Amino acid sequence: MEQITLIIIPLLIGYVLDLIFGDPRKLPHPIVGFGNSISFLTKLLNNGKNRLIKGAFMCLFLASSVFALFYFSSYLLLQIDQYAYLIFTSIFVFYGLANKSLLQEGVEVFHHLNTMGLEAGRKRLSWIVGRDTSQLSEQEIRLAVFETLSENLSDGVVAPLFYYAIGGVPGMMCYKMINTMDSMIGYKNEKFILFGRFAARLDDLVNFIPARITALLMALVTLNYRSLKFIFKYGKAHTSPNAGYPESALAGILNCRFGGAHDYGGKSVDKPFIGENDRLLKNEEINKIKYINHAVCFVSIVLISTCYLAWNGLF
Numbered sequence: 001m002e003q004i005t006l007i008i009i010p011l012l013i014g015y016v017l018d019l020i021f022g023d024p025r026k027l028p029h030p031i032v033g034f035g036n037s038i039s040f041l042t043k044l045l046n047n048g049k050n051r052l053i054k055g056a057f058m059c060l061f062l063a064s065s066v067f068a069l070f071y072f073s074s075y076l077l078l079q080i081d082q083y084a085y086l087i088f089t090s091i092f093v094f095y096g097l098a099n100k101s102l103l104q105e106g107v108e109v110f111h112h113l114n115t116m117g118l119e120a121g122r123k124r125l126s127w128i129v130g131r132d133t134s135q136l137s138e139q140e141i142r143l144a145v146f147e148t149l150s151e152n153l154s155d156g157v158v159a160p161l162f163y164y165a166i167g168g169v170p171g172m173m174c175y176k177m178i179n180t181m182d183s184m185i186g187y188k189n190e191k192f193i194l195f196g197r198f199a200a201r202l203d204d205l206v207n208f209i210p211a212r213i214t215a216l217l218m219a220l221v222t223l224n225y226r227s228l229k230f231i232f233k234y235g236k237a238h239t240s241p242n243a244g245y246p247e248s249a250l251a252g253i254l255n256c257r258f259g260g261a262h263d264y265g266g267k268s269v270d271k272p273f274i275g276e277n278d279r280l281l282k283n284e285e286i287n288k289i290k291y292i293n294h295a296v297c298f299v300s301i302v303l304i305s306t307c308y309l310a311w312n313g314l315f
Contacts, residue, residue, distance in 0.1 A: 004312050006078070008305050010086055011164065014093025015301050021094075023101030030095050030173065034180045037062060042185060046195040056198035059181055063202075066177040070170040089169050096164065096172040098156035099297045103290055106145045110286050113141060142281040147258050149289050150218075150246040155179055157297050158217065159210035165304045178206055204241050211242035214296065218249040221295035227252030230275065237272040244274060251275030253292065254285065 023029075041062070045054040070092070077085040105128045113121030121141050122133040129144050136144065159179070163171040182203035185196035215235065219227040230252030231245055237259075238244025247258050257275035 004308055006082065006085065006089070007168070007308055010089035010093050010169075011161075011301060011304060013086075013090035014097060015297070017090070017094040018097040018100055021100070022104055023098060024095075030092070031176060031180055034062075034066070034177050035184065038181055038184050042195070046185075046191070051194040052197055055185070055195035059178070059199050059202055062181065063174050063177050067167075067170045067174040070173045074169055092169045092173060093164060096160040096169070096176055097297075098152070098160075099293055102149060102152045102156050103293055106149045106289065107286060109141065109145050110283055113138065114283060139280060142283070142285075143256075143258060145286070146250060146254070146256075146281070146289060147247055149293065150250040151243045153218070153293055153296060154207060154211045154214040154242065154246050157293065158214040158300055159207055161297075161300045161304060162210045162213065163206075165307070175206055178202055207242045211245045215245035215249040217296045217299055218246060218253065218292055221292060221299060222253050224253045226255065234274040237274055239271060247274050250289075250292070254281070254288070255279070256281060 038058075041058045045051075045058055074085065074089065077088050109121055109124045109128070112124040118138060118141075121138070122136055125136070125141050125144055126133045129148055131144065133141070133144070160172050160175055163175040167174070178199070181199040182196075184199075185192045186200035186203060187193075187196055212235075215231045216228075219225075219231065227249045230248040234248040234251065235245040238247060251258050251274050255275075255277045257273055257278045259271040259273040259275075
């Protein structure tokens with residue numbers, strides 16, 4: 001079986017499975033295992049002296065272990081049976097992608113807001129954002145959903161596909177471990193300011209290119225010149241080195257403004273504004289976000305497949 005088939009076919013199968021089923025909550029998920037291993041080592045190591053060094057050791061150990069596990073598993077399956085390899089790889093591409101589930105989470109916030117009221121919308125939003133949602137207005141809820149979906153389009157879709165393109169399933173799963181570590185320990189609070197610092201910086205590093213690709217793809221699929229302008233104008237405005245790029249792209253597409261003061265763990269954090277038009281967002285604009293996410297995911301799949309075909313002289 002040609003190498004090109006072993007790369008593209010699992011990519012397409014995994015993409016279709018995610019498109020149909022989304023996050024398989026009733027099935028064992030590797031991210032749950034990642035989370036359990038992070039929790040175990042955090043309890044073991046995040047105490048006493050040298051927390052920065054111990055946090056860095058944990059990150060490098062877990063990331064390299066995941067890469068090695070999937071690399072040797074893939075290698076052995078490829079030697080034993082190529083069809084088993086295809087099934088294995090397709091399943092983990094499916095697990096690595098999070099496009100449909102991310103959109104479902106955003107849609108659920110709007111559903112709760114529209115059918116059960118403001119308090120229900122605030123509570124449902126708290127499932128997907130780190131800020132305090134208890135006092136948010138309807139407009140602030142919409143802004144929070146759109147900000148989160150733009151950031152997660154990079155973290156949950158483009159970045160995993162990017163690392164699949166350059167490292168196969170081992171690269172994709174290694175990225176997911178790094179991203180999971182950042183989401184669990186990459187905080188600037190007393191508990192994790194030292195232990196989680198390496199995880200946060202490593203996550204910044206691995207997302208540097210995917211975040212910028214995401215922003216450019218968002219501008220491409222909407223053919224929106226203002227979005228492209230905003231990427232260069234506001235991309236660096238965010239406190240994160242990466243999140244500002246997809247947020248800027250979306251602010252340009254929607255002609256709105258993100259940022260401002262938000263409460264995180266009882267502390268007010270004043271984020272720079274991204275965009276210019278502080279207009280009232282509408283609930284139905286979630287449909288435009290759904291189009292953008294699906295279009296960016298599809299174009300990413302096409303670009304990866306085309307690059308592999310061209311690289312092998314088949315296109």
